[in-house]
Amino acid sequence: MKVTIYTDGSAKGNPNGPGGYGTVLQYVDNKGVLHEKEMSAGYRKTTNNRMELMAAIVGLEALVMPCQVKLYSDSKYLTDAFNKNWVKSWAKNKWKKADKSPVKNKDLWIRLLAAMAQHQVSFIWVKGHSGNKGNERCDRLATKATKGKHLLIDTVEE
Numbered sequence: 001m002k003v004t005i006y007t008d009g010s011a012k013g014n015p016n017g018p019g020g021y022g023t024v025l026q027y028v029d030n031k032g033v034l035h036e037k038e039m040s041a042g043y044r045k046t047t048n049n050r051m052e053l054m055a056a057i058v059g060l061e062a063l064v065m066p067c068q069v070k071l072y073s074d075s076k077y078l079t080d081a082f083n084k085n086w087v088k089s090w091a092k093n094k095w096k097k098a099d100k101s102p103v104k105n106k107d108l109w110i111r112l113l114a115a116m117a118q119h120q121v122s123f124i125w126v127k128g129h130s131g132n133k134g135n136e137r138c139d140r141l142a143t144k145a146t147k148g149k150h151l152l153i154d155t156v157e158e
Helices: 050-059 076-083 088-094 106-116 133-146
Strands: 002-011 019-028 034-043 070-071 120-125
Touching: 002 050, 002 133, 019 050, 019 133, 034 050, 034 133, 050 070, 050 076, 050 088, 050 133, 070 133, 076 088, 088 106, 106 133
Parallel strands: 002 070, 070 120
Antiparallel strands: 002 019, 019 034
């Protein structure tokens, strides 16, 4: 099955303010019918990068069978990490960067790799606020999630 996932995350007052993510998952069934699912959540205190990762994780974790996935994000942090093989290098080096400093968001990178395990995932960067309908939709979901009444606690600090 071929699936498209759009993601976006945001945090206001980064890292001490609320943040949220938005994810839109799309696929066309064997009858040619488009199916979509929106997912979002807000956190009391978090960072933009954590929310970008959460958006991708939630989208991939929603898939119940192996899929070919095109994941669109306006986060160079997320897309470059895979397209430039940073994640592979970080994992090989026990989650340390080339300068031996620890990789931020290790918990979410590990969770994202687990969510990707059964899928073929391509990461595609789109310029934020450039009119990409999927990205703009996710941005609205993420922004709305930051204003929710029941914000979650992000238990891991960067």
